[in-house]
Amino acid sequence: MPSEFFIPDPQGQTPSPEGYFGAFGGKFIPEALVAAVDEVAVEYDKAKSDPEFARELDDLLVHYTGRPSSLTEVPRFAEHAGGARIFLKREDLNHTGSHKINNVLGQALLTKRMGKTRVIAETGAGQHGVATATACALFGLECTIYMGEIDTQRQALNVARMRMLGAEVIAVKSGSRTLKDAINEAFRDWVANVDHTHYLFGTVAGPHPFPAMVRDFHRVIGVEARRQLLEQAGRLPDAAVACVGGGSNAIGLFHAFIPDSDVRLIGCEPGGHGVETGEHAATLTAGEPGILHGSRSYVLQDEEGQITEPYSISAGLDYPGIGPEHSYLKDTGRAEYRAVTDDAAMQALRLLSRTEGIIPAIESAHALAGALEVGKELGKDGLIVVNLSGRGDKDMDTAARYFGLYDTDAEVAANAADTAEIEGDAK
Amino acid sequence: MSGNIQLLSDTLAGAKAEGRSALIAYLPAGFPTVDGGIDAVKAVFEGGADIVEVGLPHSDPVLDGPVIQTADDIALRGGVKIADVIRTVREAYEASGKPVLVMTYWNPIDRYGVERFTAELAEAGGAGCILPDLPVQESALWREHAEKHGLATVFVVAPSSLDGRLAEITAAGSGFVYAASLMGVTGTRASVGAQAEKLVERTRATGTGLPVCVGLGVSNAVQAAEVAGFADGVIVGSAFVKRMLDAPDHAAGVQAVRELAADLAKGVRRTA
Numbered sequence: 001m002p003s004e005f006f007i008p009d010p011q012g013q014t015p016s017p018e019g020y021f022g023a024f025g026g027k028f029i030p031e032a033l034v035a036a037v038d039e040v041a042v043e044y045d046k047a048k049s050d051p052e053f054a055r056e057l058d059d060l061l062v063h064y065t066g067r068p069s070s071l072t073e074v075p076r077f078a079e080h081a082g083g084a085r086i087f088l089k090r091e092d093l094n095h096t097g098s099h100k101i102n103n104v105l106g107q108a109l110l111t112k113r114m115g116k117t118r119v120i121a122e123t124g125a126g127q128h129g130v131a132t133a134t135a136c137a138l139f140g141l142e143c144t145i146y147m148g149e150i151d152t153q154r155q156a157l158n159v160a161r162m163r164m165l166g167a168e169v170i171a172v173k174s175g176s177r178t179l180k181d182a183i184n185e186a187f188r189d190w191v192a193n194v195d196h197t198h199y200l201f202g203t204v205a206g207p208h209p210f211p212a213m214v215r216d217f218h219r220v221i222g223v224e225a226r227r228q229l230l231e232q233a234g235r236l237p238d239a240a241v242a243c244v245g246g247g248s249n250a251i252g253l254f255h256a257f258i259p260d261s262d263v264r265l266i267g268c269e270p271g272g273h274g275v276e277t278g279e280h281a282a283t284l285t286a287g288e289p290g291i292l293h294g295s296r297s298y299v300l301q302d303e304e305g306q307i308t309e310p311y312s313i314s315a316g317l318d319y320p321g322i323g324p325e326h327s328y329l330k331d332t333g334r335a336e337y338r339a340v341t342d343d344a345a346m347q348a349l350r351l352l353s354r355t356e357g358i359i360p361a362i363e364s365a366h367a368l369a370g371a372l373e374v375g376k377e378l379g380k381d382g383l384i385v386v387n388l389s390g391r392g393d394k395d396m397d398t399a400a401r402y403f404g405l406y407d408t409d410a411e412v413a414a415n416a417a418d419t420a421e422i423e424g425d426a427k
Numbered sequence: 428m429s430g431n432i433q434l435l436s437d438t439l440a441g442a443k444a445e446g447r448s449a450l451i452a453y454l455p456a457g458f459p460t461v462d463g464g465i466d467a468v469k470a471v472f473e474g475g476a477d478i479v480e481v482g483l484p485h486s487d488p489v490l491d492g493p494v495i496q497t498a499d500d501i502a503l504r505g506g507v508k509i510a511d512v513i514r515t516v517r518e519a520y521e522a523s524g525k526p527v528l529v530m531t532y533w534n535p536i537d538r539y540g541v542e543r544f545t546a547e548l549a550e551a552g553g554a555g556c557i558l559p560d561l562p563v564q565e566s567a568l569w570r571e572h573a574e575k576h577g578l579a580t581v582f583v584v585a586p587s588s589l590d591g592r593l594a595e596i597t598a599a600g601s602g603f604v605y606a607a608s609l610m611g612v613t614g615t616r617a618s619v620g621a622q623a624e625k626l627v628e629r630t631r632a633t634g635t636g637l638p639v640c641v642g643l644g645v646s647n648a649v650q651a652a653e654v655a656g657f658a659d660g661v662i663v664g665s666a667f668v669k670r671m672l673d674a675p676d677h678a679a680g681v682q683a684v685r686e687l688a689a690d691l692a693k694g695v696r697r698t699a
Binding site (some may be wrong): 030 | 508553565582
């Protein structure tokens with residue numbers, strides 16, 4: 001029986017056997033990791049064609065994750081988007097609260113097949129870390145999560161969740177103390193412990209086969225959304241919109257629509273304080289091709305190849321690299337990428353909360369802000385699907401500070417006018 | 428002007444003819460300053476190092492432990508540029524007449540331009556490069572330019588390398604083979620893994636004519652003597668950097684690395 005939820009790329013045209021999507025991808029890794037990365041590739045190839053693997057993964061995706069995830073139309077939100085119809089692909093409703101679980105369960109099964117007993121992972125906002133800690137609890141694997149020190153502070157709730165699940169969380173104090181540095185530290189761990197440890201990489205970047213494998217585990221997002229749109233809207237969308245940090249939820253949504261040439265694929269990058277300020281993480285908008293974390297792709301770097309420090313209000317998007325397949329989709333023109341500022345994302349977060357009763361993750365709010373723009377461009381006949389990649393619980397502290405929602409917030413308490421304005425807005 | 432790959436080979440052959448291992452030291456350029464780093468490299472040569480690897484600091488040194496990360500960070504915050512690295516190589520070579528290599532990650536060279544970098548390194552008297560995150564399969568462009576400019580391409584082999592890969596790597600490399608003594612990042616270790624001797628044996632079993640030098644974890648003369656018992660060269664990095672970091676001032680740091688080099692130079696002549 002063909003798998004219903006684990007649906008690897010059926011065309012199998014990308015990447016090349018060496019892991020290249022056009023000029024991007026490859027395998028820039030130290031010799032110490034070559035054998036382990038090759039083992040992952042071989043084991044994944046075997047698993048992909050093993051009906052037992054698909055059956056096991058499907059079973060988990062249905063009974064543990066809760067797939068298929070809903071497709072929800074959001075008409076009150078869409079009133080602010082020039083009247084276009086907007087549907088949300090509800091990856092926030094998955095177990096653990098984001099799309100990350102799709103990939104994690106796949107790689108956790110692979111870890112067992114390889115006979116490894118320990119898993120390490122990086123995390124930015126903590127969603128990949130929580131999903132990984134969850135799968136490790138489920139499968140009885142030892143788990144260590146690397147997280148930038150700044151991110152452990154802004155996503156303290158997820159740190160507590162990971163520890164509750166039995167994972168060790170290590171706050172990384174080097175470099176910019178965010179996602180990039182967490183990945184560096186995870187690589188250092190992997191080099192030293194590769195004999196019994198699998199690096200459960202959380203996005204569609206890294207050395208081959210990770211970009212293709214992680215994409216395959218997330219393809220289900222777009223496959224479901226495409227089918228659900230045909231059922232619920234009666235046609236394919238004009239645009240599929242997703243946020244991009246490393247790019248996993250975006251590639252998951254986009255991939256099934258790539259052959260549908262009339263569907264625009266739009267990735268929303270973290271524009272931070274504005275690309276012109278230099279304080280952003282809009283890699284495809286402002287980067288140049290280079291090598292970071294094992295593959296060639298667009299990278300935020302200076303003229304001597306030093307990686308520049310990214311910035312975003314969203315810990316999950318705060319990354320100076322991007323998956324190589326996105327670089328390929330950009331250069332071929334099949335997908336387009338635009339930068340969304342912190343402020344635009346936060347406004348969209350509040351708007352969706354107050355018009356539809358859905359609090360999105362700050363990451364996903366970048367896609368929502370992008371959809372508001374795209375909707376106005378398309379006009380009232382437009383049809384948009386947005387990947388709501390995660391829920392916003394983890395971001396309530398950041399959002400409360402941004403909007404001044406705490407009772408103890410001295411500024412809010414002192415200025416009733418501000419409070420009135422916040423409450424009156426978006427109604 | 429052609430690079431000094433021949434000087435590198437002659438130096439390693441010379442040590443072998445003396446019945447000893449070569450001492451290869453690593454120090455990052457620009458640490459603690461560009462001129463200070465040049466002083467340190469010269470001191471290490473004066474102390475008795477046969478070959479020096481000059482590090483080109485990178486923002487994301489994923490194969491380095493905390494000691495070299497700290498030094499790279501100091502160098503980058505000081506504003507070190509590739510031109511400064513090239514100047515370090517030039518001054519170290521001109522002062523010592525000994526082979527100087529560059530060790531770095533691939534992105535800085537990719538971004539700077541392979542032709543431009545290899546031409547400038549060769550012109551400065553450099554002998555070659557070690558690029559630990561550029562595997563053989565991705566190295567064709569680099570090797571073409573390195574060969575054209577008379578520069579060695581030193582590849583790393585690891586205890587996890589399968590025999591087939593050892594054959595590919597030794598066939599593609601030049602100068603010498605860098606055998607990683609253990610699975611891990613740079614840094615000093617209490618003992619050098621027993622895996623090192625086995626890896627050297629397996630590397631030689633490929634039939635390569637290249638010298639096999641061992642690095643990672645070696646920090647003192649006793650370890651250097653132990654490694655010298657089975658390897659053609661002993662590579663020491665973090666221990667030098669740590670002496671510089673721990674010194675109360677720059678002059679003391681330079682003196683400390685000179686003394687460490689002298690101590691290690693005795694070690695490689697005292698094969699266990």
